[in-house]
Amino acid sequence: MTTTDSTIPSDFIRDIIAQDLRTNKYGGRVHTRFPPEPNGYLHIGHAKAICLDFGVAEEFGGLCNLRFDDTNPLKEEAEYVAAIKRDIRWLGFDWDDREFYASDYFEQLYEYAVQLIKKGKAYVCDLSIEEIKEYRGAFAKPGRDSPYRIRSVEENLDLFEHMRAGEFEDGACVLRAKIDMASGNMNMRDPVMYRIQHATHHRTGDKWCIYPMYDFAHGQSDSIEGITHSMCSLEYEDHRPLYNWFLEQLEIYHPRQIEFARLNLSYTILHKRYLLQLVEGGQVSGWDDPRMPTIAGLRRRGYTPEAIRSLCGRIGAAKKDSLVDIALLEHCLRQDLNKRAPRVMAVLRPLRVVIDNYPEGQVEELDAVNNPEDPSMGTRKIPFSRVLYVERDDYLEDPPKKWLRLAPGREVRLKHAYYVTCDRVVKDEKTGEVVELRCTYDPATRGGWSEDGRKVRGTLHWVSAAHSLEAKVRVYNWLFVVPNPLAQEDDFKNYVNPNSLETLTSCRVEPSLAGAAPGSRYQFLRKGYFCVDPDSSNGALVFNRTASLRDTWAKIQKAQEKG
Numbered sequence: 001m002t003t004t005d006s007t008i009p010s011d012f013i014r015d016i017i018a019q020d021l022r023t024n025k026y027g028g029r030v031h032t033r034f035p036p037e038p039n040g041y042l043h044i045g046h047a048k049a050i051c052l053d054f055g056v057a058e059e060f061g062g063l064c065n066l067r068f069d070d071t072n073p074l075k076e077e078a079e080y081v082a083a084i085k086r087d088i089r090w091l092g093f094d095w096d097d098r099e100f101y102a103s104d105y106f107e108q109l110y111e112y113a114v115q116l117i118k119k120g121k122a123y124v125c126d127l128s129i130e131e132i133k134e135y136r137g138a139f140a141k142p143g144r145d146s147p148y149r150i151r152s153v154e155e156n157l158d159l160f161e162h163m164r165a166g167e168f169e170d171g172a173c174v175l176r177a178k179i180d181m182a183s184g185n186m187n188m189r190d191p192v193m194y195r196i197q198h199a200t201h202h203r204t205g206d207k208w209c210i211y212p213m214y215d216f217a218h219g220q221s222d223s224i225e226g227i228t229h230s231m232c233s234l235e236y237e238d239h240r241p242l243y244n245w246f247l248e249q250l251e252i253y254h255p256r257q258i259e260f261a262r263l264n265l266s267y268t269i270l271h272k273r274y275l276l277q278l279v280e281g282g283q284v285s286g287w288d289d290p291r292m293p294t295i296a297g298l299r300r301r302g303y304t305p306e307a308i309r310s311l312c313g314r315i316g317a318a319k320k321d322s323l324v325d326i327a328l329l330e331h332c333l334r335q336d337l338n339k340r341a342p343r344v345m346a347v348l349r350p351l352r353v354v355i356d357n358y359p360e361g362q363v364e365e366l367d368a369v370n371n372p373e374d375p376s377m378g379t380r381k382i383p384f385s386r387v388l389y390v391e392r393d394d395y396l397e398d399p400p401k402k403w404l405r406l407a408p409g410r411e412v413r414l415k416h417a418y419y420v421t422c423d424r425v426v427k428d429e430k431t432g433e434v435v436e437l438r439c440t441y442d443p444a445t446r447g448g449w450s451e452d453g454r455k456v457r458g459t460l461h462w463v464s465a466a467h468s469l470e471a472k473v474r475v476y477n478w479l480f481v482v483p484n485p486l487a488q489e490d491d492f493k494n495y496v497n498p499n500s501l502e503t504l505t506s507c508r509v510e511p512s513l514a515g516a517a518p519g520s521r522y523q524f525l526r527k528g529y530f531c532v533d534p535d536s537s538n539g540a541l542v543f544n545r546t547a548s549l550r551d552t553w554a555k556i557q558k559a560q561e562k563g
């Protein structure tokens with residue numbers, strides 16, 4: 001798996017812009033735009049585009065517009081507009097008052113279409129969508145002219161006006177550009193400019209029943225807004241000749257389209273239409289399900305904007321598509337959370353421990369460091385008492401040699417507390433299941449060290465049974481079981497990971513987490529990074545596992561350095 005394409009400079013876009021500034025191509029201006037279609041939530045692929053569009057503008061002292069590409073009323077909704085704005089702001093970018101909509105330009109775009117008809121460069125075509133496809137030919141096979149291609153300018157003007165007036169049914173006819181049915185570029189074979197859709201638009205209501213296609217709306221919107229560099233992903237490369245053709249024919253201000261590689265991430269999918277299928281099919285709980293690669297999902301999962309921006313910075317603006325290892329995203333997250341997440345103790349699968357020689361009813365408040373990476377985060381008190389919980393898998397009856405945790409007769413360190421030795425194990429008589437450990441502690445080891453310097457290598461996390469709080473913890477794994485679900489022969493939904501969510505109830509967390517606000521992030525010692533879910537309430541804490549502590553990316557990197 002490669003992360004970036006090393007054959008081209010990762011900042012070819014910045015090179016182009018710097019060059020245009022040197023030659024004063026746009027009067028020294030840099031003006032970009034981010035053009036989402038409000039037909040779904042933004043995903044981390046969009047974050048890459050956002051970091052480029054907004055980031056480049058910022059770096060060169062320019063501006064970046066937010067423009068909704070809302071030309072398809074059947075799929076677009078105001079809910080998506082609101083979610084997109086929330087997510088861009090959360091990522092740390094701002095468009096000030098430059099919030100635009102392609103639908104703001106519908107009148108102007110209509111005028112442009114009329115101009116092209118008058119120039120003999122557009123015509124109304126009555127072929128059905130299937131016929132248009134059939135006439136278009138194939139890559140190695142030239143297309144055939146539509147019989148309607150020879151309509152007069154007057155007839156076209158008249159028909160187009162009637163299209164707008166709502167006198168035709170959906171699909172009865174379309175407006176097409178008159179370019180070249182033999183072009184080697186399929187996009188130039190008389191592409192559709194307008195289609196009829198009697199549908200209510202989330203902004204223009206029922207004012208329009210004809211809607212411009214993306215290709216006819218996008219470049220002209222860029223032109224109207226005075227965009228200088230219009231960046232988009234690689235699949236639009238073949239559309240660039242058409243982008244240029246419309247602007248040239250209309251003889252209007254001409255921005256430059258530049259394509260960069262899409263971000264693809266392993267074990268997930270970065271396409272709104274497929275993510276929508278998961279939402280609609282109930283494989284996930286919604287667009288913000290913490291398993292989703294959407295910005296809203298990642299936020300709920302506990303990701304930080306810094307981690308996402310860090311990934312986007314690392315992968316740069318390559319010119320060739322690649323599949324980025326999801327381990328790199330997780331690595332960026334751990335690097336960020338390691339610095340900022342307070343450490344706490346939480347036991348996910350509790351096993352009761354009784355310290356037989358600890359006085360009944362006694363409670364000590366022990367000091368615990370909040371973050372060894374950042375002393376300014378201070379310390380807190382944690383209660384220690386006779387009955388504790390430790391992690392069930394920190395005990396083994398018959399351990400291998402290198403086992404450093406609890407086992408009969410073994411001594412371990414309880415973090416921030418004491419050394420304890422396991423004396424006895426209590427089992428359920430019927431099932432044989434371990435239900436409790438009986439231990440003794442060494443009062444001379446308070447704080448977790450001893451003066452005699454004896455070696456205790458294992459350190460366990462724990463909570464005081466009576467003081468700890470119950471919590472629910474959702475442990476997430478990758479959403480898919482294969483690295484590239486869309487490259488499979490059958491439906492990608494067959495590869496959804498059935499174990500992508502495991503819910504643990506009856507977990508116990510230290511009392512300092514009482515009332516933790518949704519969105520708060522922590523490192524549960526030895527367990528990973530966790531974040532309070534919005535489903536959480538004061539009495540019933542719910543945590544999402546953001547990431548485990550194991551950093552496979554760091555391992556990959558080390559191996560690469562060695563190899």
Ligand code: ATP
Pocket residue numbers: 034035036037038044045046048049069231232233234261262263264270271272273
């Ligand atoms: P999707 O397939 O998810 O619907 P899209 O390209 O149709 O993607 P838009 O809302 O039109 O979605 O995208 C807005 C901008 O984000 C476009 O400029 C597009 O090129 C860019 N973009 C979308 N997906 C990615 C991605 N995976 N990597 C980088 N940029 C992307």
Ligand code: MG
Pocket residue numbers: 037
């Ligand atoms: Mg799109």
